[in-house]
Amino acid sequence: MSAAVAVEAKNVSKIFGTAGAEVRALDNVSVTIRQNEFFTLLGPSGCGKTTLLRLIAGFEMPSEGSILLEGDEVAHLPPYKRHVNTVFQSYALFPHMTVAQNIAFGLEMLGKPKAEVQQTVAAMLKLVRMEELKDRRTSQISGGQQQRVALARALAPRPKVLLLDEPLSALDLKLRKEMQIELKRMQMETGITFIFVTHDQEEALTMSDRIAVMSKGKILQIGSPTEIYEHPTVRFVADFIGETNFIEAEVTQRIGGDGQIKLPSGVTISHPVAENVGVGAVVTLAIRPERIDLVRPGAEAHLNGKISNVVYFGTDTTFHVEIDGANKHVTARVQNRRGHQEVLKAGDAVGLRVAPDAMQILKD
Amino acid sequence: MAEVAQGNNLGTNPGTNLGTNQGGSVAVRKKWGRGFDIKKQSGFTTIAMICFVMLYAPILTLVVYSFNAGTSVAIWAGFSWRWYESAWANQQVYDASIRSLTIATFAAVVSTIVATMAALATTRTKPFPGLTFIYAFINQPLMVPEIVTGIALLIFFAAIKVATGYTGLGYLLIAHTAFCIPFAYLPIRARLENMDLSLERAAADLYATPFKTFRYVTLPLLWPGVLAGGMLAFVISLDDVVITELVKSGGQDTLPTYMLGQLRRIVTPEMNAISSVFLAISIVMVTIFFLLNRKKT
């Protein structure tokens, strides 16, 4: 993976407000985004993801650090001197222009010859399937169509990087699913680097090549969707993406890189642990509900407990289990074809079994 | 948009608000035939109608008698255009009209340009040092009674007249421009505040320099506000009596100050004729202003 770098942020901080009432929107963030990558910034509102995007676009300037676009420092260039384009959350289509005029705007501002502008606009209209509505005013088309025009307008100048600021949030669920596939298709077709900002984990998982999970102005983890979901390294990431059970356990022994970890049930498992975790330390294990199997209580089980609640979901059933020896609930999700839902009921004693690779030790 | 939503809310048929009357006996249904109107307040409609009649009766009378063939403004002596003709032939009226239009056009154009610049500087920004000061400065003419502004200008310009010997129309031009500024500023600012800054951001993102962004995005979108501001300034300048009366030098009557002078004498329907033309201009202006403002939402 030695692909060329599209965007690099180095030790970027952004502070809003005046001295005394400062808000650190970004706190020493560094990230490298490769060319032709579909890169997603994921996090709850206020985590700094949009600020980072606006810094790359040039609508804000960093308080500290630098931003490189294909190796060139751009942190203090105005937006119109950066070869990046943005799809705005509100689309920001010019209401006094037609669809075609909107798409042509960037090219005209760059001073491209008329013939080239027309040609590119036609190609873009085709790409987003809006040829028939090209002479409409942007107020006369639907939200989904506006979304396409915004995309076409931003793609028309063939930017080095396309920035997308929660562009799907205004669409309804069905349209959003369609557009997710469309976006991915356009990214493949154009080969342009996409940086996508969202708070929707599902959106991030389905479209991205890589995801950066952000919280409180920091990037917590960067990785492929699988890495992020299967191997979260910190509690926030595990908690923010999908559902997770957290179980505290004690390290009783270290053998090389592996540690012997004693679960609340008294069962000891062997698992790789970090260098700085010594014997006697308490670690947190993250376990996805769907990676837990229900077994008979006893030797086979990693944890034992009593079912407190059974919730039927159609495709699967969720069991809430009160763990013996720990004042804790664990959620296990079992597919219904296994038939557990018919047998087990609240009050039954049950054993929980987890595949070793499904137990993830968190850093904090 | 919010207005529309509100409108729907208010527009709900009062009869449907209280559904309890529907199933009553025939007698009850008759008595409560149209439902209980929660918005009704007895006498309010009557008073409102009196108000509208009160507002329009004098104006309508004034217009009607401008067509009076007789010399009285109270006794009808048949229809005639004679007073319009006599007003048209009146050199003083002609001069005053030209002067009024010259001043109003100048004041409207200049005040709108500077107000547009000021509005661009004072909207859609985080607070910067002096912002409140600029606000207060621009809106100041609205806070001070006209007579006080007039007196202040009288004193100040008298001193300049003595010092420079200049007695031309310049004093009226600048005085009108100054008090028109807040009137031009307000609609432009209102329009700007409703304009999404993201459109200018989008233009900048699409390689438009600040000047091009202004030329191709901001100005076209702001234009209805600029027009509205300009028209408001024009009408305000055209209507002004007090400040003009105090600032003008000899022989610089505008139409309103000419009329004010004439009111001391015996009034003929010629005044009605002039007033009616004036009214017509104002009504055309308001209508355009109204339509411009409505298009925005």
Added chain:
Amino acid sequence: MADGKSASNPAASAAAAVDRRDTRNRWLLSAPALIILLFAAIGPLIIVVVYSFLKKGDYGGVEWQFSGDGWYSVILQKDIFTDAVTVADAHVSILLRSVKLSFFTTILALLFGFPTAYFIATRNEKSRELWLFLITIPFWTNLLIRTFAVMEVIRNEGIVNSLLLGLGVIDAPLQIMFTDFAVMMGLLYVYLPLMVLPLYASMERIDFRLVEAGYDLYATRWRVLRHVIFPLVKPGVIAGSILVFIPSLGAYVTPRVLGGGRNLMLGNLIEMQFGQGRNWPLGAALSITLMAIVMIALLLYVRNASKTEARHG
């Protein structure tokens, strides 16, 4: 912004420089408007303040010599022969008349304006716009012409008197012109739209479900009006009252045309000091007095408005 800590950082100081440039540009952009206003609105006002403390010139104008006479003569007068100091009846009575007429005009405007605004606010959306338009038109038309229109109606030879005489109700024309009543009617006529518009603005926002709740809880129509609607539109009532009271107090044209020489208001008194009376310092002092009353009214309004806002927010 540029505290020592972040100024040492190049990126931060660059950002601060951008901020400074932005502020400077905004000032430059506002400058033409500010200069015109300084020259033809605010600067002259400062001169008025200065003039009010100068000695009056013999034939108008001032002499550049400090004197408290201008302010002194606002309420007091000195007999030319005996030097006895008495209250300046003429000034005080005009001041009181101005306040009185403005006050009653405001009350009348409220009595007529409230139901009118309510009527407009309770129309459906389409016709509401038309009614509002009808209220706005007089507001846009020349004040002098509107005053002239009133004069035509109430003159001795005007419509009202002609009509009453013709019907035999009265034998001699009623003297309406040149009375306080005429001035008040004129002020009411010209400033009524200024009462209706802000009232309408706050009535348009009434949530009529609250009115329903009032009726549901056994309130009569009067009580709903008194205890539900009125408190909801109180900011509009105050705004409208201020908007009518302030220009009434400073009115010049209406009292001049309808009040004649005897029924003067403050505006006319001020103007006279620069005409026949020729006491510029007194005129300046009276101007500042008028401005002060207006400012106090505005301040009260602003304080009230922010209080209401705080309560609702």
